[in-house]
Amino acid sequence: MKPGNDNGGHTADTPTPSARPPGRPRSREADEAILAAALDLLIERGAGWVSIEQVARRAGVTRATVYRRFPTLTDLLVRAVEWEYRDVEPGSLDRPDIDGMITEWAGHLSRPRARRLIRRLHGTVDDLPELLRAYEDAHGSHRGRAVRAALERARAAGQLPPGSDPEILQQMLSGAALQHLAAHPDTTGAEEVKAYFVAVLRQAGYRSGRP
Amino acid sequence: MKPGNDNGGHTADTPTPSARPPGRPRSREADEAILAAALDLLIERGAGWVSIEQVARRAGVTRATVYRRFPTLTDLLVRAVEWEYRDVEPGSLDRPDIDGMITEWAGHLSRPRARRLIRRLHGTVDDLPELLRAYEDAHGSHRGRAVRAALERARAAGQLPPGSDPEILQQMLSGAALQHLAAHPDTTGAEEVKAYFVAVLRQAGYRSGRP
Structure with a gap:
């Protein structure tokens, strides 16, 4: 699990600019840590047992950071499922x-x-x-x-x-x-x-x- | 939902003796109320959300009554599934x-x-x-x-x-x-x-x- 960046600031291993899609590049790492944590919890325990609290803990971010990006748990889980298949053209x-x-x-x-x-x-x-x-x-x-x-x-x-x-x-x-x-x-x-x-x-x- | 008989005593509408299988006839009503409650909760909410507490409340019995008959929640759910198909030869x-x-x-x-x-x-x-x-x-x-x-x-x-x-x-x-x-x-x-x-x-x- 990649630890997320809770305060939204730059991280040490900034990707090269050309590899980045437009918009909020600084949030990329936190987004991905949150999505990966949600997906792992979904697979391990099932959707009924995933909470924002657990996702935040596993991703190494605060609950507020999760809520800022994903307003509801359903929204987060839907995005996590989409994210799992992001690389399959x-x-x-x-x-x-x-x-x-x-x-x-x-x-x-x-x-x-x-x-x-x-x-x-x-x-x-x-x-x-x-x-x-x-x-x-x-x-x-x-x-x-x-x-x-x-x-x-x-x-x-x-x-x-x-x-x-x-x-x-x-x-x-x-x-x-x-x-x-x-x-x-x-x-x-x-x-x-x-x-x-x-x-x-x-x-x-x-x-x-x-x- | 049939209300169960919490104290294990006789109920008003006792079935005819010939319809009864041997063994603990007085417990039959409570057993069935508990199994029906467990099955309904399983179907409505899924196994992960069924608790002995909820089953007892819905069946109208105490938790002790449930535990006396079904030592674990898994045991109760397994018996409830068997019970659902009891009449299908x-x-x-x-x-x-x-x-x-x-x-x-x-x-x-x-x-x-x-x-x-x-x-x-x-x-x-x-x-x-x-x-x-x-x-x-x-x-x-x-x-x-x-x-x-x-x-x-x-x-x-x-x-x-x-x-x-x-x-x-x-x-x-x-x-x-x-x-x-x-x-x-x-x-x-x-x-x-x-x-x-x-x-x-x-x-x-x-x-x-x-x-």
């Missing part, structure tokens, strides 16, 4: 074929932290639906689009039956992921997760074009 | 074909209370895995067996491709249920839920034998 999720698409997704779902975060977001949907929506907007919807595109290409290439519906298959794969998150240990390796998705897709008539 | 989940099986499951998944309970059990899996296990033991495993049996019969009847794997298809349907619980409103009617499952199964080559 939507286009980077595209893969030329189903094999590549499943490999990428299986890699993601073999990371215990990612598994737990997705479970937390779903687990809090009755109390704080904003979090799952934030995930969908920041990441899930882009992933869904990339999966549908890969499924469409596979159908065109004859790897899926002509009557396949990429929209329904994509929802089916999302469901398969949730089922895996609920029923398989977080130590499951990427190859094993991939085999699970391949088995599901084979039920839908998927035949890999690879030898 | 495993055999009653059997259906002759896929259409009947989906109709039954869609009926269950169109009940907002059932939807929310299943979400709560999944939502608490990182903190209190005992609850999802209790559901699996008391109900989910029987449902899974009934679904696999219906899928096997459908395959034998030619309604599913010969290469279908009932085990994987059943996991796929469980996943589809989780996806529906996460992405569709709790006001979705049984017919609409059924159409969703039919659409998923059609991707797996399901062709109904019905006209």
Whole structure:
């Protein structure tokens, strides 16, 4: 955890100006320490157990510093979820074929932290639906689009039956992921997760074009 | 909510002796009031927000009465989950074909209370895995067996491709249920839920034998 800068002043290791987005550069470090603390607490304990007090303590800032940047706990958690996926460009999720698409997704779902975060977001949907929506907007919807595109290409290439519906298959794969998150240990390796998705897709008539 | 009987004595509306299982009949009413209160709180607020104090207040008994019967909160919640499914005989989940099986499951998944309970059990899996296990033991495993049996019969009847794997298809349907619980409103009617499952199964080559 990076300790934050509570008084909003300059820190010792100031980033080079060119790397900085415009606006309040001095607050960057405190912002990131707060977001990282909120995200870690969300993953460890669940949204219901995160408080501004705990976030401030873990980030090494005062509560006032947190409130100044994030007026409510919900606002903070939503921003923390968005922040988690800040470096994943939507286009980077595209893969030329189903094999590549499943490999990428299986890699993601073999990371215990990612598994737990997705479970937390779903687990809090009755109390704080904003979090799952934030995930969908920041990441899930882009992933869904990339999966549908890969499924469409596979159908065109004859790897899926002509009557396949990429929209329904994509929802089916999302469901398969949730089922895996609920029923398989977080130590499951990427190859094993991939085999699970391949088995599901084979039920839908998927035949890999690879030898 | 039925008010409980705090002192363990007889209540006014004593059930007929023949309806009673052996053992501590006088405690039955208090037990059920406590279990019902725990279950309602679990569904409304989630396991993390249920306390013995709240359960006692809602059941109209003292905390000592709760502790006497359920030594820990986990024990109480596990028993409450088992209790929710006490009247569902495993055999009653059997259906002759896929259409009947989906109709039954869609009926269950169109009940907002059932939807929310299943979400709560999944939502608490990182903190209190005992609850999802209790559901699996008391109900989910029987449902899974009934679904696999219906899928096997459908395959034998030619309604599913010969290469279908009932085990994987059943996991796929469980996943589809989780996806529906996460992405569709709790006001979705049984017919609409059924159409969703039919659409998923059609991707797996399901062709109904019905006209």
